[in-house]
Amino acid sequence: MSLQLLxxxxxxxxxxxxIGIAIWSRAGSTKDFYVAGGGVSPLAxxxxxxxxxxxxxxxxxxxxIISFSGYDGSVYLMGWTGGYVxxxxxxxxxxxxxxxxxxxxxxxxxxxxxxARLVAIICALFVSxxxxxxxxxxxxxxxxxxxxxxxxxGVYVGMAIVLFYSVLGGMKGITYTQVAQYCIMIFAFMxxxxxxxxxxxxxPLPQLGFGDRVADGTYLLDKLDGLHRELGFAEYTSxxxxxxxxxxxxxxxxxGTAGLPHVIVRFFTVPRVKDARKSALYSLIFIAILYTxxxxxxxxxxxxxxxxxxNQQYDKxxxxxxxxxxxxxxxxxxxxxxxxxxxxxxxxxxxxxxDRDIMVLANPEIANLPNWVIALVAAGGMAxxxxxxxxxxxxxxxxVSHDLLKKLVMPNITEKQELxxxxxxxxxxxxxxxYFGIHPPGFVASVVALAFGLAASSFxxxxxxxxxxxxxxxxxxxxxxxxxLGITLYYIARFKLNWIGNIENSGPDNWWFGISPxxxxxxxxxxxxxxxxxxxxxxxxxxxxxxxxxxxIRIPRGAGQAQSH
Amino acid sequence: xDAATKKAYWRENIKYLxxxxxxxxxxxxxxxxxxxxxxxxxQIGGFKLGFWFAQQGAIYCFLxxxxxxxxxMNRLDKKYNVNE
Numbered sequence: 001m002s003l004q005l006l007x008x009x010x011x012x013x014x015x016x017x018x019i020g021i022a023i024w025s026r027a028g029s030t031k032d033f034y035v036a037g038g039g040v041s042p043l044a045x046x047x048x049x050x051x052x053x054x055x056x057x058x059x060x061x062x063x064x065i066i067s068f069s070g071y072d073g074s075v076y077l078m079g080w081t082g083g084y085v086x087x088x089x090x091x092x093x094x095x096x097x098x099x100x101x102x103x104x105x106x107x108x109x110x111x112x113x114x115x116a117r118l119v120a121i122i123c124a125l126f127v128s129x130x131x132x133x134x135x136x137x138x139x140x141x142x143x144x145x146x147x148x149x150x151x152x153x154g155v156y157v158g159m160a161i162v163l164f165y166s167v168l169g170g171m172k173g174i175t176y177t178q179v180a181q182y183c184i185m186i187f188a189f190m191x192x193x194x195x196x197x198x199x200x201x202x203x204p205l206p207q208l209g210f211g212d213r214v215a216d217g218t219y220l221l222d223k224l225d226g227l228h229r230e231l232g233f234a235e236y237t238s239x240x241x242x243x244x245x246x247x248x249x250x251x252x253x254x255x256g257t258a259g260l261p262h263v264i265v266r267f268f269t270v271p272r273v274k275d276a277r278k279s280a281l282y283s284l285i286f287i288a289i290l291y292t293x294x295x296x297x298x299x300x301x302x303x304x305x306x307x308x309x310x311n312q313q314y315d316k317x318x319x320x321x322x323x324x325x326x327x328x329x330x331x332x333x334x335x336x337x338x339x340x341x342x343x344x345x346x347x348x349x350x351x352x353x354x355d356r357d358i359m360v361l362a363n364p365e366i367a368n369l370p371n372w373v374i375a376l377v378a379a380g381g382m383a384x385x386x387x388x389x390x391x392x393x394x395x396x397x398x399x400v401s402h403d404l405l406k407k408l409v410m411p412n413i414t415e416k417q418e419l420x421x422x423x424x425x426x427x428x429x430x431x432x433x434x435y436f437g438i439h440p441p442g443f444v445a446s447v448v449a450l451a452f453g454l455a456a457s458s459f460x461x462x463x464x465x466x467x468x469x470x471x472x473x474x475x476x477x478x479x480x481x482x483x484x485l486g487i488t489l490y491y492i493a494r495f496k497l498n499w500i501g502n503i504e505n506s507g508p509d510n511w512w513f514g515i516s517p518x519x520x521x522x523x524x525x526x527x528x529x530x531x532x533x534x535x536x537x538x539x540x541x542x543x544x545x546x547x548x549x550x551x552x553i554r555i556p557r558g559a560g561q562a563q564s565h
Numbered sequence: 566x567d568a569a570t571k572k573a574y575w576r577e578n579i580k581y582l583x584x585x586x587x588x589x590x591x592x593x594x595x596x597x598x599x600x601x602x603x604x605x606x607x608q609i610g611g612f613k614l615g616f617w618f619a620q621q622g623a624i625y626c627f628l629x630x631x632x633x634x635x636x637x638m639n640r641l642d643k644k645y646n647v648n649e
Binding site for chain 2: 078081082222237247251254272273280551558
């Protein structure tokens with residue numbers, strides 16, 4: 001069977017599965033739609049959260065980024081897992097006890113203010129739209145590479161699938177589909193990794209394999225460091241970023257993870273506070289499987305790549321080489337006309353440019369794995385992009401129908417009307433996301449800086465202070481959110497997107513304290529805390545009933561009853 | 566449940582949080598970033614220790630931390646009779 005046909009079959013089967021689950025788990029009430037009825041088991045919720053969390057970027061790009069940046073890539077590994085410790089300890093149990101539907105719900109109620117709710121809605125929408133545009137693009141890209149259709153066709157098919165199960169099932173449909181998507185995704189990620197680990201080191205566990213010895217008895221990592229030195233690259237196991245920058249980026253990714261609305265909302269879907277804690281552990285376990293394997297894949301792929309291409313005859317390259325050349329993601333320019341590939345650090349002598357996304361997608365081909373593994377990787381990449389897109393869609397539709405419409409504009413609509421409004425909002429959101437996927441705006445490439453920076457500098461401090469400080473009032477929280485968000489937006493617009501100021505003085509030399517835009521969310525968060533605390537000390541204490549709410553969310557008992565209201 | 570018991574429960578909870586978050590900071594920002602060059606002098610198997618913490622060890626420690634949190638909190642909830 002040809003690879004093409006096999007890929008169609010595997011991807012088609014996975015889509016049929018998602019649609020089947022959607023029909024089985026239709027949403028009957030707004031509670032089903034927003035939080036899956038609040039009755040999801042912690043294990044299923046953990047898997048769904050993991051699938052929701054791991055996007056096309058985690059699945060396709062992350063190992064590639066690490067592969068090309070070595071130690072510096074650690075910021076993503078620690079950043080995107082360490083945030084779950086903050087979530088589990090500081091947010092999840094309390095938000096579950098609070099027991100509403102959305103993050104703006106918490107901000108609006110805790111800070112007894114329509115303005116605070118509105119600020120939260122705007123943040124949630126902005127973060128989610130930035131993030132989802134990248135996902136729709138990811139769906140299109142996976143389609144186009146494996147099924148050889150136009151990127152845009154891929155986006156349309158992806159839109160249709162997501163639309164079907166998120167509109168029909170809401171959070172309930174999304175949660176159970178994500179459980180299936182997690183299984184497909186992790187299987188697709190692990191199988192090639194295990195194969196290659198055995199091929200290269202004889203160790204079936206990739207997590208141990210990349211620290212093991214290769215056939216000639218040297219350690220794989222030492223060998224890779226040696227290859228890097230030979231070709232003039234920085235050593236793989238030591239980075240080139242400054243320690244301060246690595247610190248700030250890691251912190252921003254952790255704080256951002258703990259502040260992303262589509263992750264937080266997950267902990268509203270389990271029955272009890274105890275389950276929210278447990279569910280955070282399950283999510284982290286399921287995420288850690290992929291996140292501890294990715295650095296191993298990065299090392300295997302990097303070593304394989306250098307050994308295959310470096311100083312080899314161009315006309316003796318294997319078939320995958322020319323296949324990826326036609327996509328433009330791999331480019332050979334024979335500068336010295338010797339017919340041999342020079343892949344070195346010096347840009348004047350280097351003849352090969354490689355897109356980092358290739359590393360995961362082409363890895364099975366580079367390692368000569370069977371066709372069904374390659375087909376599986378396509379289905380896995382699709383599952384990763386679709387599951388994240390669906391989770392984000394839900395946040396967007398809930399923000400519009402619940403937070404904006406029900407809580408601010410038309411408080412008198414019935415539950416049935418609200419449910420239809422939620423469905424309508426998801427349709428519109430899919431269309432907008434699809435539009436962004438086909439015509440990606442410039443800021444999509446900066447999604448990491450934007451989404452995580454903004455979540456870290458706005459939501460994280462506001463929620464943490466809402467739980468841990470009884471003195472925090474609406475004036476302080478709003479001032480903190482607006483200031484933190486504002487300064488982070490300014491910094492990213494100034495140094496990442498170059499919308500403000502001159503291009504000439506936006507380089508790393510002009511960064512404040514040498515902090516890159518990706519790491520600025522950490523400073524934004526600190527500013528938010530400082531401004532909020534100072535302002536709250538000079539303004540009125542929060543009313544007694546708010547202090548009672550805070551007292552109440554600190555005690556686990558009673559979350560189950562709150563849920564049945 | 567009276568205010569004093571609530572306060573005592575909350576104080577113990579905060580104590581656990583501070584303890585666990587200090588470890589969280591040490592394994593990731595400490596071993597993986599600030600002390601990485603120092604730890605890289607040591608080797609376990611083929612891994613330099615600092616590099617291992619940054620790409621593997623920190624994540625395993627996070628898992629243990631969340632597990633410890635659950636065990637500690639479940640015990641605390643029972644002790645103060647606020648469990649469900």
